[in-house]
Amino acid sequence: MPFKALSLFPLKGSHLVLYYHRVGESGAEFYPDGIQSAELLQAVQGFQELGFRFCSLSEAYQKAGSDRELSISLTSDDGLASNHDIVLLIAKKLGIPLTLFVIGKCLDNQALAWNHKLIQIRRHSTEIELQSELVKLSSSFQISAEGSLRQKLFSVTDSKKDELSDLLWEIFCPETQSEFLQRTQPFLSAAQMQDLQDNGAEFALHSCSHADFSRLSYPQMLAELKHNQADLADYIRQPSPFFAFPYGRECSRKLIPKLCHDAKLKAALGFRFRISDNRRQSALWQRIPLENGDVLSLEQLLLRPTARLLRAR
Ligand SMILES: [Zn+2]
The missing domain is CATH 3.20.20.370 (Glycoside hydrolase/deacetylase)
Known part of the structure; x- marks a missing residue:
């Protein structure tokens, strides 16, 4: 002490x-x-x-x-x-x-809650790859064009956060969310x-x-x-x-x-x-x-x- x-x-x-x-x-x-x-x-x-x-x-x-x-x-x-x-x-x-x-x-x-999904998505993608996906998805999810990657992700409205993170998971993560949960039991x-x-x-x-x-x-x-x-x-x-x-x-x-x-x-x-x-x-x-x-x-x-x-x- x-x-x-x-x-x-x-x-x-x-x-x-x-x-x-x-x-x-x-x-x-x-x-x-x-x-x-x-x-x-x-x-x-x-x-x-x-x-x-x-x-x-x-x-x-x-x-x-x-x-x-x-x-x-x-x-x-x-x-x-x-x-x-x-x-x-x-x-x-x-x-x-x-x-x-x-x-x-x-x-x-x-x-998984969306914050935990994002951690895995970021582990399996580069910042450039993620930024480029966010640009493609920006109009459907009203993603802010300004700020850091974190600020952009957190600009999504609460009601859309799981839909966005599920989509990004599909794009970047090698196994499904249930397979991940089954395997790691976090x-x-x-x-x-x-x-x-x-x-x-x-x-x-x-x-x-x-x-x-x-x-x-x-x-x-x-x-x-x-x-x-x-x-x-x-x-x-x-x-x-x-x-x-x-x-x-x-x-x-x-x-x-x-x-x-x-x-x-x-x-x-x-x-x-x-x-x-x-x-x-x-x-x-x-x-x-x-x-x-x-x-x-x-x-x-x-x-x-x-x-x-x-x-x-
Ligand atoms: Zn917490």
Whole structure:
């Protein structure tokens, strides 16, 4: 821990929420961002040594602002299989609960969400090839002519994103999506979800299709959450009343309390954590990433969140 000697006073009473996607040495071809298992273990143990107590999001929300202990939650997005194969062992060893934000359509490896399709499409194509296909498809999908490849791909409306990614998959990828899913099993299976649940993990929402909520209408947002809840009900006893915005892209902050109320959620989570966040029973909570080689730097934990708080004043 680089900041062991520092006073952690600014963090007291401000519940921290960490998140990651993939853990371990394998699976990078499916999801390039990730954290090594040794890094995760070191991070969790480091927080425990500093006096942080790990608790589930449900418990943290109930207690928010009511005590001054150092508390923290470990969460993961997209429901990748490494949560079972690797993280569960670490969680059991250290006695920490997990909160997993899962994508409705991907449960039990039934389908790929469009962000995962794009990763495979980009692995099997060059930027020039992809750009040239986007030019051909631009009028049918209203693809922006300006910006980077990513900006062009993300310019497609939400309702067309799967159609576009399916088309590009057909053009560039060597096997069908079901063959790919069958072979690689990237997401948690029904049995793995059951085992995680039996070992204290809670499951929460990450939308049905990994949608960008900054670009959806209110009815589309609500539909994404309700479908996600219905899909989850097939696999687990009781979804946890939390939702993590895919890509961390929040909808208008004014809409968040209404969205949470209408979808029977306690809070929605973004990833622009500021010192002072997550203290009261607010409908918007924020998280800190535990990946991209940026694990637990002083900047991540104190400096950047403090700067965000000062800017917001
Ligand atoms: Zn995600």
